[in-house]
Amino acid sequence: MKKTYLITGCAGFIGSNFVYYMLKKYEDILLVNLDKLTYAGNLENLKGVEGDPRHVFVQGDICDKELVESLFAKYDFDYVINFAAESHVDRSIANPEIFVQTNVMGTVNLLQRAKEAWYDPAAKTWKEGKKYLQVSTDEVYGALGAEGYFMETTPLCPHSPYSSSKASADMFVMAFHDTYGMPVNITRCSNNYGPYQFPEKLIPLMINNVKHHKQLPVYGDGMQVRDWLYVEDHCKAIDMVANGGKVGEVYNVGGHNERPNIFIVKTIIAQLHDRLKDDGISEDLIKHVEDRLGHDRRYGIDPTKIKNDLGWYPETPFEKGIVLTIDWYLNHEEWMNNVTSGNYQKYYEEMYRNR
Template sequence: MTLLVTGTAGFIGSCVLRQLIAETQETIISIDALTYAGNPLSFGDAAKSPRHHFEHADIRDEPRMQAIFERYQPRAILHLAAESHVDRSIHGPAEFVSTNVIGTLTLLQVALDYWRKLPEPRKSAFRFQHISTDEVFGSLSPSDPAFEETTAYAPNSPYSASKAGSDHLVRAWHHTYGLPTLMTNCSNNYGPYHFPEKLIPLMILNALDGKPLPVYGDGLNVRDWLYVEDHARALRLVLERGTPGETYNVGGAAERANIEVVNTLCSILDELHPQGAPHERLITYVKDRPGHDRRYAINFSKLESELGWRPQESFETGLRKTVRWYLDNPDWVASVRSGDYRHWLEKNYEKRDA
């Protein structure tokens, strides 16, 4: 029983990897190109497992992907590899289109060729699971209903446009070629091992250093927040019980304005790390992001009614666990900030092969 997971050195992918190794008997083939946000230290204890096999590879490399499929013969692929930061996409959109669109196209082609050659019952059991974002649906007004699986796509950033393109390709490969695909669109994730350019880890680490906590615009942009461990559990459930060709929204039932998120973080930090309190004095409003979507919200009733999933963590419990993790793991934080995590491949992979 072998699963192929792309993007395992990223935030969500590493959580999926750690859960699969800890809670199943699956053999996991993890693929990551180890770009700037790909941190293999996030593998955690999974790095030591004999059931974890890491392949340092780019999903756009078709011959390499073909070789990996042929070598490991996976029963399914969970595709999480993506460029995912909106600000970076604004300044460098080409890389987002290349990785998110061309990379997904490459995987679809390789998976299709592999699937067509599988004997039954392996062919019927195979799945290509694509993990996407709620940002493909665009922006909501305060009174709009939450995004559903049938909401029309209206991406507003280069990042969300590239993810929308990859979603459409996955849908087309199912309807045109019959590839048994599954797709999920999730809300904003947060939790341990999050790269510190994103809102919640950035605010935690800046607060610990006594630095300003920069809030875009008026701070009233709203996001639905999903604890990453809950998201990983949802992805595993969809893989095992989802209907091929279907899409499932995954949300946290936790809509919060950005300023509310920051204020809650400050309150938790005042309690768990009173040095520098009150931390809310560090809040600073800065010029808004270009094209900043006003509100996202996810309706996950389909996932709940059909597969029985609900988030286990509330926003408050998940956020407290997140703050505690960053307080308890300064070595991981220091490695990311210094760039030392980039040497992992040389220390733990290339020399081992030699």
């Protein structure tokens, strides 16, 4: 039978990559894609699936009760995959209320509408074959020292308004499982990179700035360590958890690709210098700026559980993934030009002008 998915945040970075991944893998599928189209939700990300009858786009807010109710009534979803979130730490520091509204209240609205559609309170049973999957982040765990890794049993200890809102959403997801028996999973991923990522994030920001000989703002000493995960590997993991993950379980999804931020920046400089044959591209473009408030020093994920339970592993080493990513941005200059105009430029100036 055809499986029907509600994909929220489908026009964002990971959501759009997941849409492409699923439509490539499955023939008999329907993806109903809901996105508010805020600054990071870009319909250009979905140009490649325009006209595909397996894909239905709906512009709307996950906080909109009536809209989400109507979608459940119309499509009888088998799965909800919730990517929709405000996701940039700097923005959460400037305006935390928006993060609470979207990331917490929006998640609760999705959970409640799914419960109403899938649960029979008289029989106290759930419809077969239904599942809600929350796409979360390793940032809910806080920070690591030089040793050790985040595991699914690591206590939640978020440090920013963004990660606090994601941790709160995760706790609501588990509360719906523990209280009502809702079939849920949570995935917590490390830093994603790849095509269609909005250029406020480190890798596309640096690629764009290097090409235009602009300064490369690096927080503090640049030695903050992140575990980098190529986005297609993440999409594969989400699909595997949705279809095979044990109900009520959390799965960490990591890339085994820990790198300091300054290493990422210098790698991009070297790659573009060699490819573009441009002597104006050098490490002289790097500008160390005042560190972010509450900046976590290191993240690292232990993905043993998802490997043992589901057979998932990261297939793309960083050395390959960064080349694929740079290739994509070099070949999609029009996309980058469109997304970096207007409000994005205003935001960029506000974030970095006084540092």
